[in-house]
Amino acid sequence: MLRGFVIAGLLLNISLVPHASAQSLADESGRQLYMRFCASCHGPTGNGDGPVGSQLEVMVPNLTGLSRRYGDRFNQAQMREIIDGRASVIAHGTRTMPVWGYEFWVDEGADMEAEAAVRTIVDKLIAYIRSLQT
């Protein structure tokens, strides 16, 4: 009886510990996230000249001219959709860029909290890319 109680307590404790909070990607800066996940293709300065990008058959876009390309404004919602990718992949099929919304979600533990972390991570990436606009 007592033993069952202790075990239940232990399980409860474990489930109450927020997962991976110390190493959550959501704690990294936009620049850190960019360097870790995006620079290999889009280049360290966003010019589209990353080492992996040059191996691809498709052109990797330069991310520093998005405001100009999209008519002098930086569209936050559109950026979110492109980077997250989960909605557009369902709508349009395949793409070359990884579906980051899914990648980050899995990385953060694939649960409800992970969904919130994905939002934070993508927000930071958007803010960082915005700061790269020339």
Ligand code: HEC
């Ligand atoms: C494997 C290479 C690769 C990586 C890594 C990558 N991208 Fe991309 N990205 C692409 C390609 C290629 C495209 C063009 C669309 C396509 O073919 O999928 C693209 C398109 C984009 C666009 C749309 C640009 C436009 O002109 O509308 C944005 C924004 C973007 N990427 C942001 C990111 C961010 C943020 C990351 C990191 C989280 C990232 N990318 C990582 C290859 C990559």
